[in-house]
Amino acid sequence: MSTPSNLPGFFSRLSIAFGALFKSLGDAEFAARVRDDGVGPTAAPAPATVPTPAPAPAPTPAPPPLRAPSPDSALQLLSLFQREARLIDFAHENLGAYSDADIGAAARVVHEGCARVLREHFAIEPVRSENEGSRVTLDEGFDAASVRLTGNVVGKAPFTGTLSHRGWRAAKVTLPQLAESHDARVLAPAEVEL
C-alpha cells in the first residue's frame, strides 16, 4: 500500500466507520461531537451504560435536559449485527496480521449481514432525492437537522450549493421485541459443542 502508515487503510476505515456508528447510537455526547464536526474519538468517553454528564457552557437559564440513551436498543442492534454480520468479531480483529484478500473475504460476510440487518429492521431512505453533484437550493426555514451546510457558509437563505451527500433517514425502525427477563448485554452467547 502506498498510503502513509499513519493514515488508516480502507478496511481500517470501514471498521472505524462502524465504530463511529455505534458510538453515535449509544453515546449522545460523541454523536454531538460528530454532528459539530469534531475530530472523532480521541479521549474515549464513558461507555453507553453510564449516564453522561451534561456539557456545561450554560448561559443564564438552566440548560434543557438531555435525553438519556436507552442502552437496550443499542445492545439489541449490536447483537443483530453480530449474529447476522459478525461485526463485533470483525471490529475486534487486528487487521495488520492479515492480507487484504483475507480481510476482503471476511468483509463479504460483514457486508452481506449488515445489509440484511439494515434491510430487515429499518426502512432507510435518502434525505435528498437529487443526484449527488447536482445543484440544490435550500429555501428559508429549511430543516437544518436534516441538511448540513458546509464550506463557505455565509449570507442568508435561500442557499444554493452542490449536493455532496444525499443523507440518510430511517423512515421506519422495527426492532425485535424482547422477553422481560432477556439480558440484552449478552451480545452473542458463548457456544459449547457437546
Added chain:
Amino acid sequence: MSQPENARYAIGIDLGTTHSALSYVDLQASDGEKAVESVLPIPQLTAPGTIEALPLLPSFLYLPHPDEMPAGERALPWSQGEETAVAGEMARSRGATTPIRLVSSAKSWLCHPGVDRRAAILPQDAPDEVPRVSPLTASTRYLEHLRQAWNAAHPEAPFDQQSVTVTIPASFDPAARELTAEAARQAGFAPTLLEEPQAALYSWIQGSGGRWRKQVAPGDIILVVDVGGGTSDFSLIAILERDGKLEPHRVAVGDHILLGGDNMDLALAHFVARKLSANGTTLDAWQMRALTYGCRSAKEELLANPNATTHPIVVPSRGSKLIGGSIRTELTREEVTSFITDGFFPRVEAGARPAVRARAGLTQLGLPYAQDAAITRHLAAFLARQAGATAELEGFQGRVNAEHSFLHPSAVLFNGGVFKSGILAQRVMDTINDWLYMEGAEPARMLEGADLDLAVARGAAYFSYARRGGGVRIRGGTARSYYVGVESSMPAIPGMEPPLEALCVAPFGMEEGSELELPGQEFGLVIGEPVTFRFFGSTTRRQDRIGDVLEFWGPDELQELNEIQATLPAEGRVAGEVVQVKLHALATDAGTLELAAVARDGQRWKIEFDVRTASDAS
C-alpha cells in the same frame, strides 16, 4: 363446514413443507372480484427471548433441552408458560446445529404411507431422552401457532369464527388430506382444504384485477408447475365457457414428488463441500448450514443475472476469529448451469421418463425422496399420462388428437421461489415448447404476474372468499377415482394368490357435497372385528362409474394406497353379529373424501384411511 355466518375475514393458510404463511381477505371491504387482501406478520422466536414478526413461519419444530435456555426465554406473546416446543425461525436456526432436536418436513411425513403418522416418530434420529412428536402433532403445532398469532393481532375476530382454508399438495391422497384436516381440528378450527396449484391460480386471477379474462380464452389448458421448498406438484386446469362466463376446471393432478428448492440448495452445498474437501478443507454441520445459505444466494444471483460469471461464497469461521478462519470459495456460472439448470431442469424429449431404481429394503424408514432429480422428466411423464385428460370435457371434443403423445398445454403458470430465476422458468418453457413443436402445436405462453412466494396463501384466502359467493371458482371435483381390491371369484390355483379385481367406490370428478352409494354390492361386516381392504387410486381413469369392476389395468393406471379399515363398534349390537352394509362415498365440502359403511337401517360407520398398523401392510 367452516362457513361461519358472522365471519369478518376469509383466511388462507399455506402449510408448507419448509415455510407456512397466512393471508386474509377483509370480507366487509371486498366486493366481487375486488378482494382486499393482506398477509399476517407472524410473531415468532428468532433467538432466545427475542420475538420478531415475519411474513413466513418456517415449518420447523425444535424440542429444546430443559437446561438449554434461561427461564422466560422461550415464551411467545400469547403463551401462558414455557413452550415445550418452539416453531419458526429460531427452531430452524437452532436445529441446524442440534439436528437431533429438530423436526423438519413434517408435511412430507404426513403423506408418507409407510409410517404411522400419529405415532411419535420425529425427529427420526433423536436419542431416547428427546420427547418425540408425531407428524400429525407437528402440523398441529404450526397451525396452532398461526391461530394464536391471528388471535393476538385480531382479538375482535377470533380465528375459529372465520372462514379458514388450508392448502395441501394436489397429489395428497385421501389419508393425508384427512390427517391435515384432523391437525386443523386439533389446532382448534374446522378448515376447508384446497390444492396448492389451484391456490396459485386463484392468486393469479385475483392479482390480475379482472384482466385474467383477457389473458386466457375458452379452450386454453393451463399447466401449473409448482416447485415448493420440498415438493413439486403439477396440475392441469382447462378454461371452459359456460353461460357466457369463463370457468376454470381442474382436470388432472400429478403424483407426489418429494423434490423441491431446498433439495437444490442442499445438493449444491454438498457439491461445493466436495470441491473444498478435495483441497483438504472439511466442514462441520454448522459450516454446512452457512455454506447452504451461501450457495442459495450465489445460485439466485447467478440464475438471475445473465452477466455474472462467478459468485464468491464465504463460510464464516465458527470461532470469534472471523478473518483468519473464514473459508472462501466461489461458484461459477458453468457449475450452477450444469448442476441446477441441467441437473434439475434438463432439456429432455417428450418421451423421457423419470428413472426408477428398485429401492433397497430399508429405505422405507426415511422419506421417499424422488429418485430422479430431473423435474422436466417428471413433467414429461405427467403430460403423457394425462394425454386424454380433456377428451370428454365439454367444449374440448375434437381438440385432442389421438396422435398426440402428451397433453398439449397452451399456457403455463409457475409457482414457488425456485422460479424467481427467469432462467429456470425459461428453461421449462423452452422444453415444453420443444415438445409442442415436435408435434406441430403452437407454443405455450407463460402467464405473467405470479407472486411466487406468497401465491398459495393469498390464493387460499381468495378461495375462502370466493366460496362465500364473492369471486371466480375453479371447478372439477375430485381428481382421482378410487377402488377397493376384491378377490375374484375364480377357482383357486395352487401356489398363486387369487387374482385381484378393483371395484370402483368413488368415481373421478365428484363435486364437493355429493354422496354416492355403491349399487348392488353389499358387504358382510362382523361387529367388533376390523375389516381391511386394499385401496387404489387412479389419476387417469375418468370413465369408471361407481360399482364398475376392473379385472385388468395398466401398471401406471392404478396406484396402491394405504389399506383402509372398517371397524364396527358393538354399540347396540352383539359382537360377532354379521351386518350387511353398503359402501357410500362422500366428497365433503371441506375438500376431503369419506367412505362410509351404511347398514340397511341407515346406521353409518366411517371407514378409516389411516390405519394405525399401516407399517406391516407394505
